[in-house]
Amino acid sequence: MRARLFTPGPTQVPERVQIAMSTPLMHHRGLEFKKIFEEVIADLKYFFQTEGEVLPLTSSGTGAMEACVVNLLSRDDQVLTVAGGKFGQRWGELCRTYGVQTHTLEVPWGEAVAPEEIEAFLKAHPKTAAVFLTHSETSTGVAADIETIARTVKERSDALLVVDSITSAGVLPFKMDEWGIDVAVTGSQKGLMIPPGLGVVALNERAWAKTESSDLPKFYFDLRKEKKAQENLTTAWTPAITLFMGLREALRMIREKGLENLWEKYALLAHATRQGVQALGLELFAKSPSDSLTAVKVPDSIDGLAFVRHLLEKYGITVAGGQAHLKGKIFRIAHMGYYDSLDMIAMASALEMALADFGWNFEHGAGVYAVQKVFMEK
Amino acid sequence: MRARLFTPGPTQVPERVQIAMSTPLMHHRGLEFKKIFEEVIADLKYFFQTEGEVLPLTSSGTGAMEACVVNLLSRDDQVLTVAGGKFGQRWGELCRTYGVQTHTLEVPWGEAVAPEEIEAFLKAHPKTAAVFLTHSETSTGVAADIETIARTVKERSDALLVVDSITSAGVLPFKMDEWGIDVAVTGSQKGLMIPPGLGVVALNERAWAKTESSDLPKFYFDLRKEKKAQENLTTAWTPAITLFMGLREALRMIREKGLENLWEKYALLAHATRQGVQALGLELFAKSPSDSLTAVKVPDSIDGLAFVRHLLEKYGITVAGGQAHLKGKIFRIAHMGYYDSLDMIAMASALEMALADFGWNFEHGAGVYAVQKVFMEK
Numbered sequence: 001m002r003a004r005l006f007t008p009g010p011t012q013v014p015e016r017v018q019i020a021m022s023t024p025l026m027h028h029r030g031l032e033f034k035k036i037f038e039e040v041i042a043d044l045k046y047f048f049q050t051e052g053e054v055l056p057l058t059s060s061g062t063g064a065m066e067a068c069v070v071n072l073l074s075r076d077d078q079v080l081t082v083a084g085g086k087f088g089q090r091w092g093e094l095c096r097t098y099g100v101q102t103h104t105l106e107v108p109w110g111e112a113v114a115p116e117e118i119e120a121f122l123k124a125h126p127k128t129a130a131v132f133l134t135h136s137e138t139s140t141g142v143a144a145d146i147e148t149i150a151r152t153v154k155e156r157s158d159a160l161l162v163v164d165s166i167t168s169a170g171v172l173p174f175k176m177d178e179w180g181i182d183v184a185v186t187g188s189q190k191g192l193m194i195p196p197g198l199g200v201v202a203l204n205e206r207a208w209a210k211t212e213s214s215d216l217p218k219f220y221f222d223l224r225k226e227k228k229a230q231e232n233l234t235t236a237w238t239p240a241i242t243l244f245m246g247l248r249e250a251l252r253m254i255r256e257k258g259l260e261n262l263w264e265k266y267a268l269l270a271h272a273t274r275q276g277v278q279a280l281g282l283e284l285f286a287k288s289p290s291d292s293l294t295a296v297k298v299p300d301s302i303d304g305l306a307f308v309r310h311l312l313e314k315y316g317i318t319v320a321g322g323q324a325h326l327k328g329k330i331f332r333i334a335h336m337g338y339y340d341s342l343d344m345i346a347m348a349s350a351l352e353m354a355l356a357d358f359g360w361n362f363e364h365g366a367g368v369y370a371v372q373k374v375f376m377e378k
Numbered sequence: 379m380r381a382r383l384f385t386p387g388p389t390q391v392p393e394r395v396q397i398a399m400s401t402p403l404m405h406h407r408g409l410e411f412k413k414i415f416e417e418v419i420a421d422l423k424y425f426f427q428t429e430g431e432v433l434p435l436t437s438s439g440t441g442a443m444e445a446c447v448v449n450l451l452s453r454d455d456q457v458l459t460v461a462g463g464k465f466g467q468r469w470g471e472l473c474r475t476y477g478v479q480t481h482t483l484e485v486p487w488g489e490a491v492a493p494e495e496i497e498a499f500l501k502a503h504p505k506t507a508a509v510f511l512t513h514s515e516t517s518t519g520v521a522a523d524i525e526t527i528a529r530t531v532k533e534r535s536d537a538l539l540v541v542d543s544i545t546s547a548g549v550l551p552f553k554m555d556e557w558g559i560d561v562a563v564t565g566s567q568k569g570l571m572i573p574p575g576l577g578v579v580a581l582n583e584r585a586w587a588k589t590e591s592s593d594l595p596k597f598y599f600d601l602r603k604e605k606k607a608q609e610n611l612t613t614a615w616t617p618a619i620t621l622f623m624g625l626r627e628a629l630r631m632i633r634e635k636g637l638e639n640l641w642e643k644y645a646l647l648a649h650a651t652r653q654g655v656q657a658l659g660l661e662l663f664a665k666s667p668s669d670s671l672t673a674v675k676v677p678d679s680i681d682g683l684a685f686v687r688h689l690l691e692k693y694g695i696t697v698a699g700g701q702a703h704l705k706g707k708i709f710r711i712a713h714m715g716y717y718d719s720l721d722m723i724a725m726a727s728a729l730e731m732a733l734a735d736f737g738w739n740f741e742h743g744a745g746v747y748a749v750q751k752v753f754m755e756k
Contacts, residue, residue: 007405010619021620022400025573027385027696058438058575060615063598097597189616195403197436197575197618217595219475220441237438238567240575240618241388242399318405 001316006347008138008167008293008320010189010196011337013246017194020249021242028241034233036248041230043251044200046259047192048169048184050176052204055226056247058240061166061187062090064199067221068132068162068183069094071201071211077129080105080121080159082113086139086323087164091132098216103128109140109326110295112288115148122156130160135168139323141286141295141332143172150179160207166190170254171292171336173263182207191262191292191336193253194246198239267291269335269344272374276348279370280355280362285330292336295322297329302358304328310357315350341375379694384725386516386545386671386698388567388574389715391624395572398627399620406619412611414626419608421629422578424637425570426547426562428554430582433604434625436618439544439565440468442577445599446510446540446561447472449579449589455507458483458499458537460491460522463515464701465542473510476594481506487518487704488673490666493526500534508538513546517701519664519673519710521550528557538585544568548632549670549714551641560585568670569640569714571631572624576617645669647713647722650752654726657748658733658740663708670714673700675707680736682706688735693728719753 005012026032044054057064069091073079077100081092084107095102105121107113113133122128131153135146146163153161162183168174169184170191176184183203189196201223203211211223225236254262270291274284277296285295298304304321305328311317322330333347348371355362383390404410422432435442447469451457455478459469462485473480483499485491491511500506509531513524524541531539540561546552547562548569554562559582566576579601581589589601603614632640648669652662655674663673676682682699683706689695700708711725726749733740 003402003404005403005405009616010403010405013403018400022396024381025383025388025391026381027383027388027698028574029698030690030696058436059441059598060436060617062615063437066598094597098595187616189619195618195620196406196616197621217476219472220437220444220599237440238387238565238574239438240573240621241567242573242620243575243618312408318408320405320407 003316004318004346006317006319006333008332008334008336009187011193011334012339013195014193014250014253014338016253017246017249021246023245025241028239029234033241036244037233040244040248040251043255047251047254048176048202049174049178050202050204052177052202053208053227054200054202055223055230056235056239057199057201057221057226058197058237059199060196061185061199063221064185064187064201065090065164066094067201067223068185069098070216070218070221071214071223072130072160072162072183072207073098073100074213074215075099077101078103078125078127079130079132080118080128081132082107082134084111084113084140084142085109085134085137087137087166088134091164095132110142110285110287112142112144115145115152118149119152119156122153122159126157128157128159130162132162134164135174136172136290136292138167138293139326141290141293142288143168143290146181147179150181154180160210167290167292167336170259170262171266172290176202177204188243188247192247193250193337194243197243198247266335268374268378269339269341270294272341272371273333273335273344273348275374276367276371280352280367293332293334295330295332298331299360302360304331307331307354307358311350311354314357315354317347317350345371381694382696382724384695384697384711386710386712386714387565389571389712390717391573392571392628392631392716394631395624395627399624401623403619406617407612411619414622415611418622418626418629421633422580425629425632426554426580427552427556428580428582430555430580431586431605432578432580433601433608434613434617435577435579435599435604436575436615437577438574439563439577441599442563442565442579443468443542444472445579445601446563447476448594448596448599449592449601450508450538450540450561450585451476451478452591452593453477455479456481456503456505457508457510458496458506459510460485460512462489462491462518462520463487463512464517465515465544466512469510469542488520488663488665490520490522493523493530496527497530497534500531500537504535506535506537508540510540512542513552514550514668514670516545516671517704519668519671520666521546521668524559525557528559532558538588545668545670545714548637548640549644550668554580555582566621566625570625571628571715572621575621576625644713646752646756647717647719648672650719650749651711651713651722651726653752654745654749658730658745670712672711672713673708674711676709677738680738682709685709685732685736689728689732692735693732695725695728723749
């Protein structure tokens with residue numbers, strides 16, 4: 001049985017990337033690496049749609065999030081975080097770890113934060129130093145309206161807007177400079193389509209100025225050290241070289257395809273999947289669904305953990321279950337990464353068969369057909 | 379021309395490891411990864427010769443060093459660091475970054491710290507919370523007598539002994555538990571023979587107790603979070619999965635060969651190289667040379683930067699130049715990693731030819747023969 005990975009990170013790795021990562025290793029201070037690094041930096045700017053700094057780090061996305069907190073803030077700052085899922089909560093945990101005065105907007109899991117709520121907070125707290133948000137909340141499959149929120153934050157305050165775009169950059173429309181996002185972070189195993197192990201922080205000039213005055217302690221994640229090393233086309237610390245080799249190839253693929261075309265592709269895959277899932281009588285978990293993944297409610301009559309295990313054991317399909325209190329209650333299907341329409345058909349088909357195995361009552365073939373119909377009508 | 383990597387990290391990656399890293403990616407919370415993780419943890423304990431905790435982190439070795447500082451220390455602690463090279467200095471920089479009271483023993487670059495100096499310090503500062511050392515100083519090629527120092531530290535104080543074993547673990551004899559080393563760190567691209575991107579912290583019970591009371595801020599490098607995740611056979615944050623796949627294979631190779639045999643092999647490669655280099659009329663930089671790499675002085679008549687570049691451009695050999703004030707003054711040849719005697723012969727031969735290209739006066743063939751002789755007499 002062939003293994004098919006549909007988890008919202010890590011996602012499927014393209015063959016071209018796999019091959020690039022299998023060529024011999026080079027030293028990270030030599031010319032060969034510098035050429036790779038230079039190309040990666042230029043393409044990451046395209047990826048984030050920014051002319052600001054982009055600083056790759058050898059860490060997971062969480063490491064890149066920590067880098068934002070410790071480089072942008074100072075001890076006496078007060079900040080706003082939005083917790084509508086596990087990753088939104090993480091911003092709050094990070095800020096509190098470093099003793100920053102942290103206000104958290106609680107949003108029900110499955111819903112997106114309303115721009116008005118952020119506006120009201122900023123009105124009441126005009127000295128807010130930074131607003132930390134999640135664009136695509138991977139734990140719930142919800143997308144926030146970052147474009148509108150960015151406009152609100154700019155209009156109402158001097159706060160930096162820091163966006164976790166880990167499962168949105170390269171997947172959902174994301175225009176860092178045009179929308180006025182000051183800082184964005186991503187991880188390598190999402191829209192960048194390579195294995196996990198790299199995080200990236202992108203910052204505009206306004207954000208960079210804050211790194212100069214920040215007084216929180218940092219060393220490995222000190223972005224000033226990274227920027228200085230980057231002037232010499234390398235990283236401050238020994239980087240995950242093979243991942244950079246893969247990243248160059250993945251970014252070439254992204255450029256060849258074009259970001260706008262990718263955004264359109266993912267929107268189509270996600271829309272088709274949502275249609276398919278609903279045609280099987282299942283419900284979506286997210287009220288404002290992200291196109292990078294689809295979170296599906298497990299019907300009460302089905303054991304969610306057993307269902308996810310069954311998809312893997314019988315059909316070779318790995319989806320992600322729910323996290324925290326959603327464990328066993330939802331499962332999540334990735335669209336971001338190296339997927340096409342027939343992958344989603346295969347997914348829908350396995351889903352139908354697995355549902356039948358669990359005695360779920362639905363019209364056989366309806367799910368696959370609903371997915372197919374979206375592609376045919378395109 | 380075939381590329382040959384002789385840098386003291388990254389080192390040559392074995393074919394078996396390369397192949398293991400080229401198989402399809404799996405999700406890091408599933409059974410397939412857990413099996414890999416379980417095997418890796420067991421084998422890392424063998425690698426460090428410890429029954430304590432071993433916690434792999436997705437970061438470079440510097441990240442693992444930072445993890446030691448922020449998890450073991452508290453604000454009011456005073457510590458000793460030893461600076462006899464770039465990596466020894468790094469312990470001091472890290473401790474100072476977090477506001478710990480840091481004393482630094484300065485040792486001339488190229489020399490090893492004398493156990494008596496540490497003894498004298500501990501006598502004068504009985505409240506020292508931790509001593510931070512470098513076993514094999516990669517910037518100078520010097521090995522410290524960690525076994526004796528460990529005995530001294532245990533006899534004279536309650537200080538934790540924290541050892542950077544980044545270029546010693548798996549290469550030089552290193553017996554963490556038997557010698558009484560409390561904490562050791564390594565990086566993946568050295569004796570572990572895989573690409574960079576993973577660091578590992580090993581801790582005994584005494585050290586672990588300190589992590590419970592440490593009050594320095596940490597999140598990504600919080601070892602308590604890692605230990606908790608490890609109970610469930612995974613990592614706290616998304617790990618560099620492909621590197622774990624490679625690490626399992628590399629550790630299998632290390633077990634098959636046996637640590638004692640590896641130590642012996644590296645000692646032989648290093649001894650042969652030192653003989654070869656000296657037979658060419660060159661001088662060693664290190665007074666107590668480490669068997670993981672050989673640092674060679676560049677003769678005054680030769681431009682060191684040009685020489686290193688020439689070795690690469692004409693012979694495909696990448697060695698490392700000097701760092702900091704040693705730039706252009708030394709070059710460094712790795713022995714640790716996937717190397718055998720004929721690799722060292724090839725290296726010595728390229729060195730001879732390059733020296734001839736630079737007009738150095740020596741007996742042609744003497745270097746290669748000196749290396750060969752060591753292997754023949756073995």
